Amino acid sequence: MIGGYMGKVLEVDLNSKQVKKYALPHHMLELYVGNKGLGARLLYDLLPPATDPLSEKNVFIVTTAPLTGSGAPSSNRFNITTKSPLTGTIVNSNCGGDFGIHLKKAGYDALIITGKADRPVYLNIDGENVSIEDAAELWGLDTQKTQEKLPPKTGKIVIGPAGENLVKYASVISEERVAGRGGVGAVMGSKNLKAVVARGDQKVRVAHEEKFKEICKKWRELARQHPATGEELPRYGTAVFVNKCNATFTLPTRNYRYGTFSEADAVSGETLAEKYLVKNIGCRGCPIACGRLVEFKGKKIKGPEYETVGLLGPNIMNADLMAIIEFNYLADLLGLDTISLGNTLGFVMEAGEKGLIKTNLAFGKIDGISQAIEDIAYRRGFGDEMAEGVRYLSQKYGGEEFAIHVKGLEIASYEPRGAVGQGLGYAIASRGGCHIGGGYAIYLEANGPITVDPLTPLGKPGLVVLNQTTMEAVSSLGCCIFTVYMFLPRQLLELNARSPFASKLIRGTFLYGGNLIGRALSLPAWTLPVKPPFIMLPQVWAHVYCTGQRFTLGRLMELGKRVVNMDRIFNLREGLTARDDTLPARLTEELQRSEEPNSRVPLDKMLPKYYHFRGWSRDGVPKAKTLRTLRIDPQQSHPAAAVSSESATTGS
């Protein structure tokens, strides 16, 4: 068996209560590795095409990766993959809660849930014993109370009332961490599945233990020594980006009408740290600890992340940080994605101003927002319609030009008219308007320490291909995306700041070399038969010593490309086309700043090149040669070679 894997998958059908346990084929693990990659392949193989996402036929998949639970830093992630009720696309929602660690301790690399229970239940996985338990007493409880009522010292994923009520952007919670995007909580709710609990006493077997420990120690030191992950992120949390985005015209303000907010500092990471921070919290085993524990009405609760601050702050013209803390807390208790929530509120406020919707919600007014959040979660009154998201509201009431979503997924908290490569990323991300799935080009355009011209389309398709490929691969290895920040090591940052010539060279490589890099990435894996530099990509080294497999820079890039293409062929099978790779008119047609003629996203100049670099046709369809090179079999087939089947026990 390959190191890092537990060797089997658990599949539970809530209709028949049948439990299957089986090993995944070796080649599948080799090709798709774990988390996002493995989830994409499993969903493609297991889901009948054109399935209604909220029907019992939808498949809910939790995957882990070899590094999950291995002791590697910042790598205890698990991933939820399903068909999104919000977008109709594949959705991968990644989470840093401890459920993945416990699922592996129970002996499973992945959990697959099909069918629908005839009443509210929770799934109890205790090593080999799997039972379906009655959840009547849990149904209706918030995510915190639900976790408190479930057995202690276990890994848990739970939904709140929003998931039960099939809110299209309901989240799944594990500890205080969130798998937020795309309505994964609604899929659990549609199956009458309130929670999953996992526990066990198995250990993750690492192939080369001594070398693995040594490399993880060095990796931790590297993370601590890096100025971004070692100092700024722990000190100020992710909301440290508020002021930087504000300074670079990329902070969404007033439903993405503007890119700056005059009161940004009042809701910044600096203010959060100064006024409300009690202490840092983090995912288990993470040396960064970017989470915030804050004081709220005498309680110590989780503080908001950057995305939440941006969308429940400047995007609705709210400069009250305590109110954002409260809205975030409420959304987490009810199980709502704060990115979609903030966008939905912003859209309703603007539609209200324009007379398209009758509402008491208004920009800059925080009264009524808590009530609106509850109304959405419980689908009361107009909240029932807000629970469907921005796309639904704009199609019903008008205002599609300022409905800030892609493929139905509300856009993250980066205004792409201040960083146009990020705009391309939003347009092509498989789950819709996602900053991470779209390659997060903004880090090399506006908010990172080394940036190219943010408003030119030149070189951006190549840059997006490079970033997206790397991030999809790192995510599939089980690592937090924040580990990618070390890709720009301290030495490079110092060189960039010290020497104008070096800076020009580095930036020129990213910008003018972007397209060259894009082309280079279409080469097969054997052309890059080396391990990447440890100081840039330590994840690869940890993966090698954990699994005992040979893994090169070429293999890493191939993995990332494979994941992107796997997602793509899933979405195409579900009926999406290149026409869905688009942005709202506000972002492509309206100038963000009248004095800056390039402050809109020239998507038409970037998209064809992106398709080309990906090895896709002009219609955005992966060519047969591309799939063949990446060893992607477009045939759908059940992944299990041999399946052992048994019945789950049922609780009272």
Added chain:
Amino acid sequence: MVEVRLYASMRAAAGEKRFFTDASSVKELLQQAEGRYGKEFAARLKVATILVNGKNIAHLKWRRTRLQDGDVVSIFPPLAGG
């Protein structure tokens, strides 16, 4: 006057959020800031990002970028988040 805004650990090292200066170039401004805030601040400047009116000086004339009355200079350490 030119307004200089400090963020994250640059703010912590300086002990204040902003200052005003009549410096005519970024180079002069940074020399003033180093003198004003001392060694720790100067050390952090080695990896800092400097924006003039929202534009990275790397896209302007680097430290020779001229400053005018009313300009806003923002100084950030390397950040991560998202």
